[in-house]
Every structure is written in structure tokens, then in C-alpha cells.
Amino acid sequence: MASEPHTSAEYIKHHLQNLTYGKLPDGTWGIAHTHEQAKAMGFWALNLDTLSVSLLLGLIFIFIFRLAAKNISAGIPVGLQNFCEWSVEFVDNNVRGSFSAKNDMVAPLALTIFFWIFLMNLMDLLPVDYVPFLMGKLGVPFFRIVPSADPNATFGMAIGVFLLILYYSIKIKGIGGFIGELTLQPFGKWGMPANLLLEGVNLIAKPISLALRLFGNMYAGEMIFILIALMGGAWVGLTPGGVTLYGSQILLSLGWAIFHVLIVTLQAFIFMVLTVVYLDMAHQEHH
């Protein structure tokens, strides 16, 4: 670690600090070296670690699937092609199950969302100290390897989905139809303000819950990994207490990582399913 954190609170805060690029207090643009500097940057603070890791993972996803598509064979699929066919089929079945309208964009979108988020979440399984330590050796003060534990990334994706919901709502139902859906629903036309309030909250809650659910799960998972890592940090020598702590760190990390595999996959899957369901709702023409 670059700044050699000493207390456990400093260690946790160091691990939860993004590598932020923005305007420093002295007026120049650069990378923040302390938490306060990053906080003072305001709106144009770019989290370089989130941006670079998520972009890299997206490229890896595209590269793997392109590799499989280029070397495709008509015989019995093996290896990579088998995996890709299976995953495309899996997403296709899910979209067919919950999406009733006709739209060629939804299934590829669902596949992208699922694998991208899955890869981003998977970074949580890397040991918490490896990447910050390596980056510290390279002179980078902070590095958070899990993009989906940064609310900027999850809100970015959720807002993307939200814009698609608005676009398809207006495209399928027309502006009048969409406004009608927002204002005429549960109580009829005389209860317009109440309807707008209820439906408005309903609409806004979709992207917010989508983003916060993914962020919260990954953040909590990362937090627990960091806390488990602290147990080994309490190493003082070959005493019974030190050995117990060290051993329980390994066991707990293993246990939590195995449980976390479930959460990682489940949260990517839920993000995908909810996106498909929301887009299906946007395509439904009722009344």
C-alpha cells in the first residue's frame, strides 16, 4: 500500500477510496491522493479505476464471444463455443419467458448486461489486497477493482435502462399514451394528482432500486472481505491468538467467497431479468 495505513479504520477507508481524477484544490487537474481531495472535486471527478476496469471487462466479454463466433463449427460444439451457445440459449429462454412484445434489441441487451455485470462482480473474488498492493508498487495511491461496488457504475447502467424504458414507452404508446398511463391509472381521471404521484414514484423507483440493489450487494460483499482480511492483519507473531486469527481469516474468506459466488451470479441475473421485465412493461399497451 502506498500510504501504509495503520489503524483498521484507515485500512478500510483506504480500500474504499476510488482512484479519482479531477480538479485539485490548487486549481490543477490530477489524481487525488487523499480522501479529502477526492471529495472536494465535485461533479467532474472521474473514477479512473471504475472506468478502466469496466471498459476492460466489457472488451474481454466482446473478445471472448467474437472468438467463439469466428471459430464456429457446425458439428458437435466443444469448449468455448459450447459455453457461448449455452449462455446465449440461457438468456434467450429467459427473454422469451418474460418478454412478450417483438423487439430484436432486448435479448442482446440482456446478454450484454448479464455478462458484463457478472464479470464486474467477479472481480470481488480477487483477494482484496492484491490489486491495491500491486498498484501501490506502481505508484497509484488507490485502486478499487470492483466496478459494481461503485455507485457511479451501477447508476450509469440503471439510468441507461431507464432511458430505454422511457424511449420504448413513448415509441409504443405515443406521448399521449405514456402520459395517460402515468396520470389516468389507478383512480380514473378525477384522481389525476394522486395517480401521477403513485405512478411517478413507481417509475422513478425502477432505476433507483436497480442500481442500489447491485451496488449494495457488491459493496457489502467487498466490505466483509476487507473486514475478514483485517483479521490476518492483526498478526503479531506465533502466538495462539495470532495463529487462530490467521487461520480463521483463511477459512472465513473461503466460506464467504463460496457464498459470494451465488450472490455474484444472482445479482447479475436479477439485473438482467428486471431489465427485461421493465422493458416488457414499457411495451405493454393496456387500456
Add this chain to the structure above:
Amino acid sequence: MDMAHALLYIAGALMMGLGALGAAVGIGILGGRFLEGAARQPELIPMLRTQFFVVMGLVDAVPMIAVGIAMYVLFAVA
């Protein structure tokens, strides 16, 4: 220990405890209904399992988030 720190610990305990309480009841009901449905119509088990995991992820998210925030409050803030 001064009052502010003590209150932070109590806040963390409340977050973890109440979140776990709600999720325990929710997942209990969910799992019970899943078993009931699976026993009534075993041919629907694959479909039910997918739906079960989706809803479990939804229910499970809230206490997990509460645990994460509580841990942050307990170990990094307090």
C-alpha cells in the same frame, strides 16, 4: 466510551438485527411456499427454482446492504 460512539454501535446492531429479522421471515415464507409448490407439481420445479432465486435475490438484497453499511459504521466510522 462517549455517547456518540456508543450510539454508533447501537445503530449498527439495530441495522444488522432488524434487517436480518425481516429477511429471515421473508425467506422462510418463500422457501416454504417453494417446497409446497414443488410438492404439488414436481414438473414445475425448474421454473419455480428460477423464480425462487429471483425473489430470494430481491429479498436478500436488503439485509445484505444493511450488513455492509452496519459493518462500515462499526469498523470505519466508530
